[in-house]
Amino acid sequence: MYSNAAWAAALGGISIPLLSDFHPKGAVAQSLGVYLEKAGITDRATILIDAGGTVRYAASVTPAGKRDIDALVALCEQIDADWDLPEFVVTTSLPADVALYVRDHCMFSRWALYARENLHLDIPVYNVSVDEGRKAELESLGGKAQAPALRVGDTVMYESAEISRFLVEHCGVL
C-alpha cells in the first residue's frame, strides 16, 4: 500500500484505486489463477468482471509484455453496451473557489496538472508565466508568487505532492 501510494503520487494522482494484494501475498491473484508461484510475483494479467459479477475477459501478456490498452477500451465499451447501468458521475467535495496556478517549464507544475487531468477535475488553471495579474493575485493570497500552487479559499498550498493528495482526497470518483 505504501509503495502504491508513492506510485500514485509519482503519476500525479490517479482516479482509480490502486489495490494492494500484499498480505496474504497475492491471495486475490491466486484466487483468479494469475499468481506466478515460482517467481513469487503476479502475472501481468487483465481480468474484466461485468456488473453482474461474471468474468468476461481473462488474459495475460506475461510480466515482460505490454497490454494493448486501446483493445481493452474497445472491449470495455462493447461489454458496457449490453448493460443499462446508473450514469457515471464524477463528484467532488472541492470548494467552488479552487484554482491551480502553474508556470512554464516546471516539472512540479506538470505533476499538478496531471493530477487535475487524471482526476477529471474541471478546476481553473492560471499560468503565472504569462499572466501577471494572476501572479500578483497568487502572491497576495499566499505570500509567494511560486508555482505550482493550489488556492483553496483563502489558503494556498505550494507542494505538488500535497496538491495531488488534496485533489485525490476530494475527488469522489469511487
Added chain:
Amino acid sequence: MIEVGAKAPGFSLKDHLGRTISLDDQIGKRHTLLLFYPLAFTPT
C-alpha cells in the same frame, strides 16, 4: 487462469489511500477491470 463465463470470486482490498474496495460493492453499479502488475512503477 479463471475462465470466461465463471463467477468471479469476491475480494476486498485496500487501495493507495487506505480505502477498502470490495467487488461486492461494485455489483449492479459498474464493471470491474482488474489490471495486475508484477511490480509497481512498471508500464502498462
